[in-house]
Amino acid sequence: MLHLFAIENGVLREKDSAGHELDVAQAEQASWLDLVEPDEPERVLVQSFFQDALPSDDKEEIESSARYFTDEHGLHVHSLFLLQSEGRSRTSTVAFVVQDERLISFRDDIRMADFRLMRLRIRRGWVKVSQPMDILLSILDQKVENLADAIEDVHRDLEKVGYSVLEEENGELDQDIERLARLEDTNGKIRLCLMDTQRSISFIQRYVRSDKYRRRTCAEIQHDLDTLMSHTTFLFDKINFLMDAAQGFINIQQNQIIKIFSIAAVVFLPPTMIASIYGMNFEVMPELGLEFGYPMAIGLMILSGIAPYWYFKRKGWL
Numbered sequence: 001m002l003h004l005f006a007i008e009n010g011v012l013r014e015k016d017s018a019g020h021e022l023d024v025a026q027a028e029q030a031s032w033l034d035l036v037e038p039d040e041p042e043r044v045l046v047q048s049f050f051q052d053a054l055p056s057d058d059k060e061e062i063e064s065s066a067r068y069f070t071d072e073h074g075l076h077v078h079s080l081f082l083l084q085s086e087g088r089s090r091t092s093t094v095a096f097v098v099q100d101e102r103l104i105s106f107r108d109d110i111r112m113a114d115f116r117l118m119r120l121r122i123r124r125g126w127v128k129v130s131q132p133m134d135i136l137l138s139i140l141d142q143k144v145e146n147l148a149d150a151i152e153d154v155h156r157d158l159e160k161v162g163y164s165v166l167e168e169e170n171g172e173l174d175q176d177i178e179r180l181a182r183l184e185d186t187n188g189k190i191r192l193c194l195m196d197t198q199r200s201i202s203f204i205q206r207y208v209r210s211d212k213y214r215r216r217t218c219a220e221i222q223h224d225l226d227t228l229m230s231h232t233t234f235l236f237d238k239i240n241f242l243m244d245a246a247q248g249f250i251n252i253q254q255n256q257i258i259k260i261f262s263i264a265a266v267v268f269l270p271p272t273m274i275a276s277i278y279g280m281n282f283e284v285m286p287e288l289g290l291e292f293g294y295p296m297a298i299g300l301m302i303l304s305g306i307a308p309y310w311y312f313k314r315k316g317w318l
Contacts, residue, residue: 005034035107194225
């Protein structure tokens with residue numbers, strides 16, 4: 001799938017794309033070509049048209065030299081984007097190539113919220129740009145806004161889990177720990193995307209150091225990234241605290257159960273000893289001839305069970 005966009009009077013507009021039957025003239029005039037899950041014929045066609053400017057299959061590499069570089073085709077930036085879903089979130093890399101006349105982006109997933117929101121803003125005429133670098137900065141700025149929204153979602157969910165762990169008497173601690181693990185995973189992926197965006201902006205800043213306007217835009221995005229990084233650190237600390245608290249409450253509950261079994265064993269130990277003594281089959285046992293020997297043995301067993309229970313209650317151990 002191929003989406004074409006052109007800059008018209010300082011505003012980015014979406015153009016119709018012809019899919020496999022790529023209109024070369026229309027593509028030449030496009031300021032942004034967004035390739036989404038392209039099949040091989042479409043990829044080969046665009047790649048041949050733009051002189052091998054598309055990224056290779058190593059765009060998931062993490063070293064800076066493989067993610068941020070310049071060559072004869074333009075400025076290459078590989079940026080990590082967050083994909084949120086009902087289950088665990090995941091990340092996907094989008095490769096950008098900034099040329100003098102156009103921006104080319106290549107992504108493997110159509111579900112990226114950042115690009116859907118970007119297209120919505122473009123349709124409403126809200127994206128004002130003058131060159132391809134502005135388009136890339138707008139995409140990264142949109143990405144930071146979405147990551148901020150994701151952090152707010154994590155914080156709201158964390159408040160609910162925190163109430164369940166710390167306030168509810170009959171909370172499901174096992175489920176709370178599972179929810180905390182999922183939030184920790186999401187927060188970690190958000191932080192990973194923020195760190196990757198910091199590296200992207202730092203690289204772009206070196207490229208636009210002589211451009212006062214775009215350097216200021218990069219500085220604003222970098223400032224937002226710094227504040228969001230601090231917030232993810234706070235969320236990590238809170239998640240760890242709630243995880244420790246939930247595990248502590250589970251241990252307390254388990255200790256209460258073990259305590260009950262231990263007390264029950266101590267309470268029934270003296271009666272068991274008395275029953276064992278009078279269960280012996282010796283010929284000479286003084287109490288065997290007593291008329292009230294049986295009630296006496298039962299009474300001793302009851303008394304020996306009540307005595308340790310009363311002692312534990314007096315000591316405050318129960």
